[in-house]
Amino acid sequence: MAKRTQKAGATAKFGARYGVSVRRNAGSAMAKKSKKYTCPVCQYKKVTRKSVGIWHCNKCDYTFAGGAWEPFTRASDANSRILRRSVEGATTADMAFIAQQAAMDYERSLLESEEE
Numbered sequence: 001m002a003k004r005t006q007k008a009g010a011t012a013k014f015g016a017r018y019g020v021s022v023r024r025n026a027g028s029a030m031a032k033k034s035k036k037y038t039c040p041v042c043q044y045k046k047v048t049r050k051s052v053g054i055w056h057c058n059k060c061d062y063t064f065a066g067g068a069w070e071p072f073t074r075a076s077d078a079n080s081r082i083l084r085r086s087v088e089g090a091t092t093a094d095m096a097f098i099a100q101q102a103a104m105d106y107e108r109s110l111l112e113s114e115e116e
Contacts, residue, residue: 032069040064047071 010030011023018026037047039057046059055071056063067073085095 029069037071 008023009027011027014023014026033049036045037055038045039047039060039062041062042057042060044057044059047055047057049071050056050063052068053065054063055066064071066076
């Protein structure tokens, strides 16, 4: 006899309720939550979620705050970049000035290429 349903995975408990996109999003969130991640200290893939935003490495016993579903979010990546720049000596004003100069140089090169 043929199978009647597709594999639903962790979202099988919802049955036919809530719609496909909601169940798909819930499934991806549950998969992210239970996945093991790499520890920022010992570099082993032993980081698991203890509760919402609390992540713990089972090897080196390091506990840190992160996102609700993943330990490292886009905002945390941006913050670490800002911190690294401040440690290296470049301030945000310096970075803004560098970006402005690069934009002006690009505009000049466009104008020069149009004139030729």
